[in-house]
Structures are given as structure tokens and as C-alpha cells.
Amino acid sequence: MRPRGDGLYATLLIKVIAYMLAIKLSMRRPFLKMSVTEIMRKIRRESDLEDILREYFHLPIQVA
Numbered sequence: 001m002r003p004r005g006d007g008l009y010a011t012l013l014i015k016v017i018a019y020m021l022a023i024k025l026s027m028r029r030p031f032l033k034m035s036v037t038e039i040m041r042k043i044r045r046e047s048d049l050e051d052i053l054r055e056y057f058h059l060p061i062q063v064a
Contacts, residue, residue, distance in 0.1 A: 028056055 022036040031039050043052060 025052070025056065 018040070019036065022039045025031045025039050025043075026034065026036060031042075034042065043049065
């Protein structure tokens with residue numbers, strides 16, 4: 001199923017935000033020698049996104 005209309009833009013925006021997050025993470029010590037693809041795979045395998053945001057960015061996260 002392919003997104004249509006605004007869904008297409010939302011899908012693109014999610015991918016851009018994920019890429020920007022991976023670039024930001026690549027500047028952090030545990031991820032310095034990893035490519036963006038390797039970072040994304042590591043996140044999917046080992047961690048919850050909420051945990052990563054809390055640990056590396058110290059953001060207050062509210063889970064609904």
C-alpha cells in the first residue's frame with residue numbers, strides 16, 4: 001500500500017527526521033565509527049528509541 005496525498009509527505013518527513021537523528025547520533029562517542037545505516041540497525045536491534053533519546057539528548061519524553 002502506498003501513501004497518497006498528505007501521507008506521502010508525512011512518510012518523507014519521518015524518513016528525513018530519522019536520518020537527521022542518525023546524523024546527530026553519529027557525532028556521539030559510542031557511534032563515532034559507524035555509518036548511518038549501521039546506527040539505524042543498532043537502534044532497531046538493541047534499543048528503544050525512547051531510551052536513546054533520554055540517554056544521549058536528555059530530553060523529557062512522555063509516553064502516551
